[in-house]
Amino acid sequence: MTGLPLAARCALAAYPGWWRERYREDQERFLEDLVHDGRPLRRAVVNLAAGAVRVRLRPAGMPQTVGAWRDRTRASIAWATVPALAVLLLTVAIEQHSFRYSMWAGPHTALSPGGRVAADAMTGIQWASVVILLLLLTGWGLVGRLADRAPRGRAGRRWLLLTTAPLAAGVVEIGLNLLRIRLMPTVTVIGGLASGSTTVAHGGHPLAASVVSVAWDVVGVAGLLSIFCVVLAARNADLHVSDLRGGVWLAQLTAIVLFIVAVAVIAWGIGVTHQPPIPRADLIGSGPGIHPWISMQTSIAAEWPLISACLVAISIVTAWAALSARRSYTAARELLLIDA
Amino acid sequence: MYGRRLFPKPDPSLLVLSSLAGGAKHGYALMKDVEDFSGVTIGPGTVFGCLARLEERGLVEALEPEDRRHPYRLTAAGATALEAQVSELERVTSAGSTRLEATRRRLSEGPAGAPA
Numbered sequence: 203m204t205g206l207p208l209a210a211r212c213a214l215a216a217y218p219g220w221w222r223e224r225y226r227e228d229q230e231r232f233l234e235d236l237v238h239d240g241r242p243l244r245r246a247v248v249n250l251a252a253g254a255v256r257v258r259l260r261p262a263g264m265p266q267t268v269g270a271w272r273d274r275t276r277a278s279i280a281w282a283t284v285p286a287l288a289v290l291l292l293t294v295a296i297e298q299h300s301f302r303y304s305m306w307a308g309p310h311t312a313l314s315p316g317g318r319v320a321a322d323a324m325t326g327i328q329w330a331s332v333v334i335l336l337l338l339l340t341g342w343g344l345v346g347r348l349a350d351r352a353p354r355g356r357a358g359r360r361w362l363l364l365t366t367a368p369l370a371a372g373v374v375e376i377g378l379n380l381l382r383i384r385l386m387p388t389v390t391v392i393g394g395l396a397s398g399s400t401t402v403a404h405g406g407h408p409l410a411a412s413v414v415s416v417a418w419d420v421v422g423v424a425g426l427l428s429i430f431c432v433v434l435a436a437r438n439a440d441l442h443v444s445d446l447r448g449g450v451w452l453a454q455l456t457a458i459v460l461f462i463v464a465v466a467v468i469a470w471g472i473g474v475t476h477q478p479p480i481p482r483a484d485l486i487g488s489g490p491g492i493h494p495w496i497s498m499q500t501s502i503a504a505e506w507p508l509i510s511a512c513l514v515a516i517s518i519v520t521a522w523a524a525l526s527a528r529r530s531y532t533a534a535r536e537l538l539l540i541d542a
Numbered sequence: 543m544y545g546r547r548l549f550p551k552p553d554p555s556l557l558v559l560s561s562l563a564g565g566a567k568h569g570y571a572l573m574k575d576v577e578d579f580s581g582v583t584i585g586p587g588t589v590f591g592c593l594a595r596l597e598e599r600g601l602v603e604a605l606e607p608e609d610r611r612h613p614y615r616l617t618a619a620g621a622t623a624l625e626a627q628v629s630e631l632e633r634v635t636s637a638g639s640t641r642l643e644a645t646r647r648r649l650s651e652g653p654a655g656a657p658a
Binding site: 213221224225227228229230231232233235236245246248249250251252253254256257262263 | 568569570573583585586587588589590591593594595597598607609610611612
C-alpha cells in the first residue's frame with residue numbers, strides 16, 4: 203500500500219466507506235500486481251477514479267444495513283449543502299466587484315424589457331444569497347443540537363471547537379468591523395453623488411484602517427469556510443437516522459435555491475445583452491432606488507458564460523445529492539423498521 | 543456519430559462471468575484472463591464495479607481471502623445467467639455467419655448478383 207503513488211491512494215480513498223471496507227485490499231493488491239508486472243498505472247488510476255464516481259452515483263453492492271445508508275445520507279447532505287458556500291462566496295464577490303468598479307444607472311433611466319429582466323434577476327440573486335446564508339446557518343444549528351452525542355474527552359473538545367468555529371469567526375468579524383469604523387478617516391463628499399464628485403478624507407488612521415479592513419475580509423471568508431468545520435463535526439458525531447431528517451430537508455431546499463440562482467444568473471446575462479448602452483450622463487453613484495444591473499454589465503458581463511456554466515454544474519451536483527439524500531434517508535428508515 | 547465505435551466493446555459483466563466460468567480468480571488474474579481471451583483490457587474500477595454488481599445479484603461469490611485478496615467464483619445462478627446470455631449471442635452470431643456466407647457467395651458471383 204505504501205508503495206502506491208499518491209494519485210492511486212487518492213483514487214482509492216474516493217470510494218465510500220462501505221466499499222473501502224469490502225474491496226480496498228483487493229484493489230490495492232490489483233494495483234500492486236500491475237506495478238509488479240511493470241504495467242503503467244495511469245490508466246488504472248483513471249479507471250479507479252471513474253469507478254469511484256460510479257459507485258457514489260449508484261451504490262451497487264452496498265450492504266443493506268442502517269449504518270451504511272445513514273452514512274450515505276450524511277455524505278449526500280454534505281454534497282448538497284457545501285457547494286452552496288461556493289455560490290455564496292461567488293455572489294458576494296460579484297457584488298463587491300460591482301460596488302468597487304462601476305457606476306450605476308439612476309432611478310429615471312429608461313430600461314429596455316431586457317434591462318428590466320436583468321435588474322429583477324439581480325434582485326433575485328441578492329435575495330437568494332441571503333436565503334443561502336440562512337440555510338447554512340440552519341445547518342449549523344442542526345449540527346449544534348447534536349452536542350449531547352458528541353465524542354467525549356479530547357475528541358469532544360475538538361468537536362466543540364469545530365462546531366463553534368463559525369460563531370468565533372462571527373464575533374471576531376463584528377469586533378474587527380467596529381475597530382475599522384473607529385480607525386477610518388471621516389469622509390466629506392463635495393458636489394453630491396453625480397459622476398465627477400470629489401471626496402475629502404481627514405482624521406483617523408488610514409493605514410491601520412486598511413490593515414483591519416483586510417483582516418475583516420479574511421476573517422469573513424474564513425467564517426464562511428468554517429462551514430467545513432461543521433461538516434467535519436457532523437461526521438464525527440454519533441448520529442441517529444432521525445437526526446438526518448432536518449438535513450435532508452435542508453439539502454432539498456438548498457438544491458431549489460441554487461437552481462433559482464442559476465436560472466437568475468442566466469436570465470440576467472440574457473437581459474443585459476438586450477439592453478442598449480446607457481448614456482454616461484445617466485450613470486451615477488450608488489444609493490436607494492438605483493438600478494443595480496448596470497454595474498454588472500460594465501464589470502463582469504464578459505465572465506457571464508463561465509459563471510453560468512459553473513452555477514449550472516453546481517446546481518446539477520446539488521440536485522443529484524439532494525435526491526440521493528432523500529432516497530438514502532428513506533432506505534435507512536425502512537431498514538430501521540425492518541430491524542425493529 | 544463520428545468518432546463513435548460502430549460496435550461497442552463487449553459488456554464487462556459478460557467478460558467477467560465468462561472468465562469466472564473457467565474457475566475462481568482474484569481481480570488481477572481475472573483482468574489478465576479477459577485480456578487473453580477477448581483482447582479487451584478492463585481496469586480495476588470496472589472489474590470491482592462489475593464484481594460488486596454481480597455479487598449483489600448472487601451471480602458470483604467471494605471466497606476466503608488468500609494473500610490479502612478475495613478470489614471470486616461463479617454461482618449456480620451466475621452459470622444460468624451466463625448460459626442464457628451466451629445462447630442469445632450464439633443465435634445472433636450463427637444467424638450472422640449464415641447470412642454472411644450467403645452474401646460472400648453473391649459477391650463472388652459478380653455484379654449479376656445485385657438485387658433486382
